[in-house]
Amino acid sequence: MSCWQTVQDYGLRSLGIGERLLPKADFTLCQQFTLIGSGMLWNIYFGVLALGLGFFMATALALGKASPSPLIRKPSDWFIFLFRGSPLFIQFFLAYEAFVLLPRNGIDIPLGIVTLTAETRWLTKAWAGALIVLFLNTSAYAGEIFYGALQSVPKGELEAADAYGMTGWSKFRRITWPTMLRLAWPAYTNEAIFLFHATALVFFSGFPAWRQQGDALYYASYFADKTFNPFIPYPIFAGYFVLLTLSVIVVFGAINRRLNRHLATERRSRLRLRPQIIR
Amino acid sequence: MKRILLGTAALALSASVVSAEVVRMGTEGAYPPYNFINDAGHVDGFDIAVGNELCKRAALTCEWATNEWDSIIPNLVSGNYDTIMAGMSITAERDAVIDFTQNYFPPDPSVFVGLSDNIDLPHAVIAAQTGTIQAAHVAETGATLVEFATPDETVAAVRNGEVDAVLADKAFLAPIVDEDSELMMIGPDVFLGEGMGVGVRESDTELKEKLNAAIQSMKDDGSLNELIEKWLPGAATF
Amino acid sequence: MTSPDRNAILAQLNFARSVPRPVFDFCTDPSLLDDLPWLACYLSTGKHMAFYGSFITVLVLLAITAPIALAFGFGGAMAARSSFAPLRWFGKAYTAMVRGVPDIAFFLFVPIAMDQGLEWLRHKVKCPDWDLPVRQGNDFVVCDAAKLPLSSSPQWVHEGYGFALAVAAFAVVFGAFAANVLYGAMQAVPRGQVETGEAYGMTARQTFWRIVVPQMWVFALPGLSNLWLILVKATPLLFLLGVEDIVYWARELGGSKTSTFTYPHSDWRLYYFLALLVFYLLLTQISEKIFGRLSRRLSHGQATLGGEAQRKAAV
Numbered sequence: 001m002s003c004w005q006t007v008q009d010y011g012l013r014s015l016g017i018g019e020r021l022l023p024k025a026d027f028t029l030c031q032q033f034t035l036i037g038s039g040m041l042w043n044i045y046f047g048v049l050a051l052g053l054g055f056f057m058a059t060a061l062a063l064g065k066a067s068p069s070p071l072i073r074k075p076s077d078w079f080i081f082l083f084r085g086s087p088l089f090i091q092f093f094l095a096y097e098a099f100v101l102l103p104r105n106g107i108d109i110p111l112g113i114v115t116l117t118a119e120t121r122w123l124t125k126a127w128a129g130a131l132i133v134l135f136l137n138t139s140a141y142a143g144e145i146f147y148g149a150l151q152s153v154p155k156g157e158l159e160a161a162d163a164y165g166m167t168g169w170s171k172f173r174r175i176t177w178p179t180m181l182r183l184a185w186p187a188y189t190n191e192a193i194f195l196f197h198a199t200a201l202v203f204f205s206g207f208p209a210w211r212q213q214g215d216a217l218y219y220a221s222y223f224a225d226k227t228f229n230p231f232i233p234y235p236i237f238a239g240y241f242v243l244l245t246l247s248v249i250v251v252f253g254a255i256n257r258r259l260n261r262h263l264a265t266e267r268r269s270r271l272r273l274r275p276q277i278i279r
Numbered sequence: 280m281k282r283i284l285l286g287t288a289a290l291a292l293s294a295s296v297v298s299a300e301v302v303r304m305g306t307e308g309a310y311p312p313y314n315f316i317n318d319a320g321h322v323d324g325f326d327i328a329v330g331n332e333l334c335k336r337a338a339l340t341c342e343w344a345t346n347e348w349d350s351i352i353p354n355l356v357s358g359n360y361d362t363i364m365a366g367m368s369i370t371a372e373r374d375a376v377i378d379f380t381q382n383y384f385p386p387d388p389s390v391f392v393g394l395s396d397n398i399d400l401p402h403a404v405i406a407a408q409t410g411t412i413q414a415a416h417v418a419e420t421g422a423t424l425v426e427f428a429t430p431d432e433t434v435a436a437v438r439n440g441e442v443d444a445v446l447a448d449k450a451f452l453a454p455i456v457d458e459d460s461e462l463m464m465i466g467p468d469v470f471l472g473e474g475m476g477v478g479v480r481e482s483d484t485e486l487k488e489k490l491n492a493a494i495q496s497m498k499d500d501g502s503l504n505e506l507i508e509k510w511l512p513g514a515a516t517f
Numbered sequence: 518m519t520s521p522d523r524n525a526i527l528a529q530l531n532f533a534r535s536v537p538r539p540v541f542d543f544c545t546d547p548s549l550l551d552d553l554p555w556l557a558c559y560l561s562t563g564k565h566m567a568f569y570g571s572f573i574t575v576l577v578l579l580a581i582t583a584p585i586a587l588a589f590g591f592g593g594a595m596a597a598r599s600s601f602a603p604l605r606w607f608g609k610a611y612t613a614m615v616r617g618v619p620d621i622a623f624f625l626f627v628p629i630a631m632d633q634g635l636e637w638l639r640h641k642v643k644c645p646d647w648d649l650p651v652r653q654g655n656d657f658v659v660c661d662a663a664k665l666p667l668s669s670s671p672q673w674v675h676e677g678y679g680f681a682l683a684v685a686a687f688a689v690v691f692g693a694f695a696a697n698v699l700y701g702a703m704q705a706v707p708r709g710q711v712e713t714g715e716a717y718g719m720t721a722r723q724t725f726w727r728i729v730v731p732q733m734w735v736f737a738l739p740g741l742s743n744l745w746l747i748l749v750k751a752t753p754l755l756f757l758l759g760v761e762d763i764v765y766w767a768r769e770l771g772g773s774k775t776s777t778f779t780y781p782h783s784d785w786r787l788y789y790f791l792a793l794l795v796f797y798l799l800l801t802q803i804s805e806k807i808f809g810r811l812s813r814r815l816s817h818g819q820a821t822l823g824g825e826a827q828r829k830a831a832v
Contacts, residue, residue, distance in 0.1 A: 081798075224625070228353045
């Protein structure tokens with residue numbers, strides 16, 4: 001069987017398109033590259049959506065944590081403490097156990113005359129359940145980063161905004177928020193990289209694989225178990241992740257340049273590739 | 280994954296035997312009543328009872344080690360223990376990698392268990408433990424396979440409605456169905472595999488012969504049937 | 518969940534053995550007991566003792582891994598600063614690797630690679646006249662004398678070896694993280710300090726050990742405390758290395774039990790995992806408190822913002 005044929009058969013296997021049964025014997029390098037690559041689609045799906053949604057939640061949490069009202073501050077504090085203080089692995093387990101405990105016929109929500117039945121079964125599937133956990137997790141980490149940046153927004157900029165008569169939403173939208181992002185960006189880039197790494201835990205963590213559709217690590221360990229040889233699938237997996245990490249750095253670097261474009265060249269903060277490790 | 284737990288079970292079986300040969304017995308420890316970890320924290324069950332008796336008859340010193348199911352064969356092959364007694368059915372696919380003794384438990388049916396018998400099995404969502412004959416069977420029937428690492432999780436998935444049914448050994452599911460009025464067996468029994476045997480490395484012919492002889496002697500004097508009746512009431516005997 | 522083969526095992530501090538009989542006298546027939554005594558008996562079974570013992574396993578792993586990882590990190594950071602190019606490249610590559618690849622990949626890979634590597638070396642030394650290939654198809658076959666540990670070894674050796682492999686995997690990964698942090702901290706020591714040392718005629722080695730190393734800790738502390746928290750939060754991954762840790766026991770104990778067991782119950786995994794959550798929240802919370810205190814002590818007398826604030830407060 002040619003390699004191209006293998007790619008056609010298994011390239012989208014992780015999404016359930018192509019051959020139904022996984023290869024069982026006579027594994028080729030091509031099969032390993034194709035299937036592990038196919039699994040990467042899930043890693044990208046989880047990473048992109050969790051980051052995209054988490055960005056807004058994180059902003060809200062940062063503002064909440066900086067709020068003078070304890071009614072808003074305390075819940076934000078606790079949320080961040082809960083998700084930053086415990087292992088993601090445990091969060092996955094707990095979330096799965098909690099989701100399966102939801103009534104299997106759905107929850108009835110009485111809305112006056114009509115009763116709405118909320119379907120809950122989909123929450124136990126990785127595409128939804130794990131995404132929710134990753135989303136909450138990255139929101140907490142990024143929220144803490146944004147909060148730190150918010151505290152370091154220079155007073156002068158805020159006073160200048162006041163002097164221009166800006167208030168409320170327009171001041172936040174045009175001054176506070178862009179500066180906060182600019183300051184937080186290097187740390188946030190780190191968080192993004194580590195969130196993508198965390199997506200490798202999804203199918204190792206209590207969410208079962210349906211129809212043998214899993215992420216890159218699911219297939220890598222499938223091959224390692226079947227061939228008893230870890231020296232091929234794990235390096236392939238690592239190679240894919242290096243590429244993914246480099247793409248994240250390129251995209252976030254471009255955004256960083258845009259955030260800093262108003263500054264004189266020598267004052268622009270270059271995206272440092274080594275600073276704190278977040279997770 | 281090698282998982283040797285319970286150093287507990289260093290069973291110096293026959294004190295009179297001076298043989299220094301230690302045979303490490305691998306099991307899963309999560310498949311009652313075949314093998315499980317009892318409340319005292321020791322491995323226990325049908326496999327263990329048979330294994331200990333076999334060691335006694337073959338004059339071997341045996342020590343139990345537990346290992347996760349999905350890597351139980353690789354770790355036998357790489358020498359982390361010397362036998363597998365984990366309710367493992369003899370199949371052609373496994374036989375290609377390791378060797379089996381003659382069976383110590385006759386072919387026993389597998390069965391589907393679900394919350395209602397109103398299930399279209401070929402198109403249903405079926406849970407099975409990863410790497411079992413039942414999982415392979417489901418993957419080939421066209422039903423949707425959902426894999427779990429441990430047997431316990433497959434049953435939990437039926438209870439919480441995540442899947443329509445589970446396919447596993449009847450002797451494992453029977454006590455669970457007896458004690459849970461919600462669960463029921465669905466459809467006819469499914470016959471898979473050629474009974475359960477002790478897995479050994481292909482190069483270990485000497486150990487294999489010793490165990491074969493011991494199993495034969497247990498079959499001959501009826502003591503194997505006694506153990507089956509004790510641990511797996513209602514199951515087929517020799 | 519699949520969990521690939523690692524030759525790792527676990528060191529299970531074997532509490533089961535040390536509990537020969539029920540802790541409470543009334544536990545002889547649990548099926549007759551009321552709820553409360555039943556629970557007391559249930560929570561004091563040998564299996565639960567093993568569960569409690571596994572918390573110590575986790576703490577022991579942390580206590581052993583942290584200093585080793587710090588040493589790896591120190592070596593990596595020194596290598597990355599080396600004037601000898603190949604050593605420097607090695608140091609940089611080591612510190613870069615954890616950024617590109619998820620740590621979980623290392624945890625799955627390092628133990629088995631180390632195990633096979635060591636066995637292969639011993640095989641070469643101990644069985645020079647072995648003529649079969651070591652890799653036969655799927656099998657990795659070395660002579661009996663080269664096995665690690667020897668199959669005749671007692672159980673605790675097997676357990677200890679597996680635990681050591683797990684420690685090694687953690688040390689390699691967290692060593693790379695620590696190297697990042699320490700490299701940054703060494704660079705952060707004010708250049709003027711080193712120049713002053715040189716002006717006094719110190720060699721490069723002397724300035725490094727007498728000036729850079731003593732002063733870098735205050736700069737390294739935020740990074741190291743962060744790293745400690747990451748290490749704490751990575752310990753559930755021990756479970757994937759085959760170590761019988763708290764996650765393993767929580768799953769084992771929480772699963773529903775039929776009357777084959779002395780204490781039958783339904784699916785209680787949620788409660789066990791909640792207990793683990795509380796354990797980790799406490800551990801991270803206590804760690805943060807300790808690091809906060811340490812940071813105040815280290816800042817004392819330093820030409821940093823924190824040190825300056827302390828000086829002003831004291832005046």
